[in-house]
Amino acid sequence: MRMYMITIDSGTTNSRIRLVREKDTKVLDVIKKPVGVRNTAITGNSDSLKTRLSEGLQELIFRNALEKEQIQYIVAAGMITSDLGLYKVDHIEAPSKIEDFARSSEVQRFEWFLDIPCIFIPGMKNRAGAFKGIQADGISQLDVMRGEEVETFGLLKQLGLTGKGSILLPGSHTKFVFVNNGEIESCYTTLGGEAIHSISRGTILSDSLSKNLVASIEPEHLLAGYQSSKKYGLTRALFQVRLLHLYDIMNENQRSNYLVGAVIASDMAEHMIRRLKEQEWVVIGGGNPLRKAFAQVFSYLGFSHVIEAADEQADLSTVIGSRAIGNLVSLTKG
Helix, strand or coil: CCCEEEEEEECCCCEEEEEEECCCCEEEEEEEECCCHHHHHHHCCCHHHHHHHHHHHHHHHHHCCCCHHHEEEEEEEEHHHCCCCCCCCCCEECCECHHHHHHHCEEECCHHHCCCCEEECCCEECCCCCCCCCCHHHHCCCCEECCHHHHHHHHHHHHCCCCEEEEEECCCCEEEEEEECCEEEEEEEECHHHHHHHHHHHCHHHHHCCCCCCCCCCHHHHHHHHHHHHHHCHHHHHHHHHHHHHCCCCCHHHHHHHHHHHHHHHHCCHHHHHHHHCCCEEEECCCCCHHHHHHHHHHHCCCCCEEECCHHHHHHHHHHHHHHHHHHHHHHHC
């Protein structure tokens, strides 16, 4: 019997369900559902997330003419394992190797996932140490992630990287993952992606931007927003998007680039730039247009050790990382 696996990557706003041929990690089909833990936060329950993921799973199996017995297992990563998701698995503490994530994963069967074994992968939290009080430097050491661990291991496997480096994963959140010889040492997160979404949809700037935000990267205007945010501060740079519209200086896509550049400048604080320059390599993963936007900023800053993941590498990172952990779990937990 041909065997398959299904991966579920559930984030803040979207979830992707992928059918994967287990022997060679070939993605055969993908269903994207516009549902994530934001829905749980808004409604106060996970019913919508559970229903939409269950529908997506059954649709994936049906339209590929499969029986559920042909699915070896499901691997679920991301916010689906948080307290706002479908099954909570506690964070493990950094530093963490891939074996640590496998060891702390939990296997469950649920009727709404057709009783197929589902491997829930934990997230990771930075080691708090002796942190006490409200000092900014202490608070900045705190961080968590869910989902980015599988992307990180997937990119490391594809790129064959060793040594000390950082993987940047822009998305709903901007995530910096610091790695040393395959072990995740720590992470650092901003609300960059959600800020861009909220500002562009929920403020006066929505009238100055295109509905789909950035249609294509325009480096000159992206970097103008970056420079303005660095010089005058983020909120002033954001209001300048409105002024650029009123003065008819840029078109919608150019103003959208300006906005994204301004937010990236806030993500790329001076302490982060210094830290990234100390790394042996920096990989930019995640989706576009943010991946290319960050690549432009790194080029502007004169970084020479940056690797921009190809579309296929970025798309497969979650699948490859999920499969690697799934296989380890199968070996240790049956």
